[in-house]
Amino acid sequence: MGLDRRGFITFLVGGAVGTLFTPVPWKLADDVSIWSQNWPWIPKLQYGARSEAPSLCKLCPGGCGLSVHKVGKRPVTAQGNKNHPLSQGGVCPLGSSAVQLLYRPARVKGPLKKNNGRFEAISWEEAAQIVADNLKGKKIAALSGDENGSASEVLAGFLKLLGSDDFYFMPSDAQVSQRAWSLMEGKGQLGFDLENSDYVLILGADILSSWGPVVRNQKAFASRKGKFVYAGPVQTGTAATVDKWMPVYPGQEGVLALGICYYLLKMGKSASLKNFGLVRDYILSKYTPSVVEAKTGVSAAQVQKLAQDLVKASAPCVLVGSDFGQGSGAFEWASGILVNLLLGTLNQKGGLVALPENKVITSAPWRSELNQKSFLKFLDEVEQGKAVDGLLVYEANPLYALPQPEQVKTVLEKIPFKVSFSTFLDETAMACDLILPAPHFLERFDDAYTPFGVGQEIYSVAAPVIEPIFSTKSTPDFILEVANKLGVDLGFASFEEVLQAKAESLGTDLESVSAEAYTSDKWLAQNSLSLPVEILATGLETEGEGVFLAPVARNYLGNTKQALTPFEVVVVKEFELQKKDFYIQVNKNTANKLKLKQNGKVKLQGAGGECVARVNITETVMNDVIAAPLGFGHQAWDEFAKGKGDNLFKVLSVKEEKGSGLKVWNRSQVKVVRA
Known part of the structure; x- marks a missing residue:
């Protein structure tokens, strides 16, 4: 008799039911489980007393305190140290990877x-x-x-x-601020008393994502006494979090600072500078509202409002820094310092401080x-x-x-x-x-x-x-x-x-x-400051050809000394990396002007080389600016970092700043070519 459809189904069902009542598959599954748990490369579970040990994170310059949880003698995880002034129980993505990096495949095992x-x-x-x-x-x-x-x-x-x-x-x-402060004849290391400020204006520095002591900055923002305003070209983590984001072209934060100085001087503000008269006259004649608006993309009315808000605050603080933590010049820093001097906040609670x-x-x-x-x-x-x-x-x-x-x-x-x-x-x-x-x-x-x-x-x-x-x-x-x-x-x-x-x-x-x-809380008193006018002239230089490039540093992508960690690979977003291509970010107006399409492949061509990337169209970037992430394009390390995206450092252009001799690359421009 042939096997018809009904007989075939009956056979399958009967076999399946019969399997449930035989011990053979269950015994095989048990044996496989035991065998797989004894593979030599599988870590063995260790038992022991649980404890915590204080430590210090050295994955970035932030200096956060860690609390390392241990089982027996073995660290198992790292969290923020609640008793440390820079972490207060918080930890950044890099710091959370501290213990896992003990076993990173890229570790060098001996000399x-x-x-x-x-x-x-x-x-x-x-x-x-x-x-x-x-x-x-x-x-x-x-x-x-x-x-x-x-x-x-x-x-x-x-x-x-x-x-x-x-x-x-x-x-x-840290280097750029020191150079600017020394040119102004200042002593010590500059710092910012954010915890006690009631109005913080951030010029460029992505303080809540990648700049300085990030966790401490986040804690200061969370317990803020007033308003935080961010000025920069990209809606970074800081820009998206603070009370207001004010788009400014890359590398023009110093010009914006002098635009604020213009209005402060018009209000009769002064600073304890040996050459104050010369500095005042130069700013009032060179950094007029129309010049500042053209250079920064910020309207004169907005700049004036910033100046007025700073004056109304009882403990204002102006914090300046590169959008990506490096490459700025003494011009930006000297200009930002000058705003604080005109506000009278140097070595005042909530202001700019000089540390020993x-x-x-x-x-x-x-x-x-x-x-x-x-x-x-x-x-x-x-x-x-x-x-x-x-x-x-x-x-x-x-x-x-x-x-x-x-x-x-x-x-x-x-x-x-x-x-x-x-x-x-x-x-x-x-x-x-x-x-x-x-x-x-x-x-x-x-x-x-x-x-x-x-x-x-x-x-x-x-x-x-x-x-x-x-x-x-x-x-x-x-x-x-x-x-x-x-x-x-x-x-x-x-x-x-x-x-x-x-x-x-x-x-x-x-x-x-x-x-x-x-x-x-010791601060260094300053006796006699000055501000070389030739530094201020830097902001008036004409820009080169190409589209403004805004490099973006994201803590979870690594930094200048630590590559993307195995622990953080899973948090890389789809608009940051797809397979081997990383993404640049442009808004719709810029994309139309450059004839770019979503997910389209492009080449960024700079002074020292070129990068290949794909396009993501988003309104988190201001007009005529391309934002691109740092942290990709490694050619060493391990499979978690190597061969992912391209290295944006290849297209950054370097020039020497007049008056300071510093090398600067925060005003890089690139040519965009469809690949």
Whole structure:
């Protein structure tokens, strides 16, 4: 008898029902489950007492305190430290990844030496001898991405004793503000007392997303006493959150500041400047309402309203900074400082404050001195023939995070001996002769002294919360070891001793500041300030050809020293990255003018190269501006960051600012070509 349709269905149903009553599939499923749980690469569940340990996040310059939750001896997660003044229980996306980054695939597991283009493992003893041999009697430079840690102080002091002044920080607003303040004959480090201000005008800096001590800024905004207003070209996280967003063309925040000064001067406001009369006359004659409106895109009526609102406030504060945390000039900062001076808020509660400095390595220059030096100018000198025998790179990735990275790579190839102390296998580490990995910051002693942007003196120290997982060594301890081999005395035998000395110099001790950050409300009095008029002339320069480019830094995409983390891949938005293409943002008017379509492919062409991207049309960008994210386009690291999008740094154009000598790239313009 043949099998008809009814018989076939009966057979299937009967088989399915029968399967439910046989133990075979259930036993097989149980065996598979047991087998899969015993794969050798699956982490084994560990038991133990739960505890918390205070620590310090070093993934950005913000200096936030962390509370690391542990099970037994193993960290399992990191949250904001409720008792730390800069975190107050909050944590940013990068900080939340702290524990996971202990196990990031890109971690360097031990000291490596390049041999015929390939890296091979060496011992730390061999590494120390190689470094000592290559530094003795040679011309050495160093670059650091840690702008507030004592590790940089050790490195700078070491170079000084070797006879070198070539210590540099990676570019940031901390350097630009210091240069502007020094040109005005100011002392100390500038900060902003946001917590006590009742009207905060933010010119450019994306303070709630990526600029300065982000978590502290967010806490200050959440408990604000008045109004926050943001002026910038893109509706960033800050612009979308504050009370008002005022669109301003990229790099023109300084012009807007002087437009406000114009109205303040018309109201009879004055500032304690030695050359106040000259400055006043220059602004009133050159930065008229029509000029400011044409340069910024902000109407004269709006500028006047800003000036009036600032005067009405009892504790106003004007905070200036680059939209993406770097590349601005002394012009923007000097202009923003001048607004605060005219409002009389310098060293006043809720205003602009000047904070003291501190150092314990006698040979190290003061931070204010180091912050005025430009690594890009150093690269120009090397390109022009300056002899440099060796370069030490700590917590920095210049081959990715400087404008025109291909040109940077070409220049650095002229330096015969390069050492990276990177914890991770980044682009710069791959190009070095030695990689001597620093421990992850949770595995080492580290500190942060008064992160840039805060309104008070703060010192935080972190002790290790876990033993090093790999064969790594504290970079400052390694430098002290090499110094000993070279007969150079920095005055300390270990980095822990350096931290103890710094704590004692502030009237506390290492144990105390490890448990609770030191704070002080001391401000530095300013005796005699001035403002070189030639700095103010920068804002009147004509712009080049092309469309304004507004780079956007987003914390969760990484920063200049940390790539997109495995923990944050899932939060990248569909209008930021699709497969291997990243997105630029333009509004409808700009898209029509440039004949761009949604999801269309384009090339951005700049002075140093080009980027390939897709188009997202959105009204979160002002007219005639292209916004594009930083953080993509890595060629090293691991599968979580490598090969995703393009590196926007390739199209940024650099020029030298007259009057300050600074290199600036926040006014970049690009040509857009459909691909």
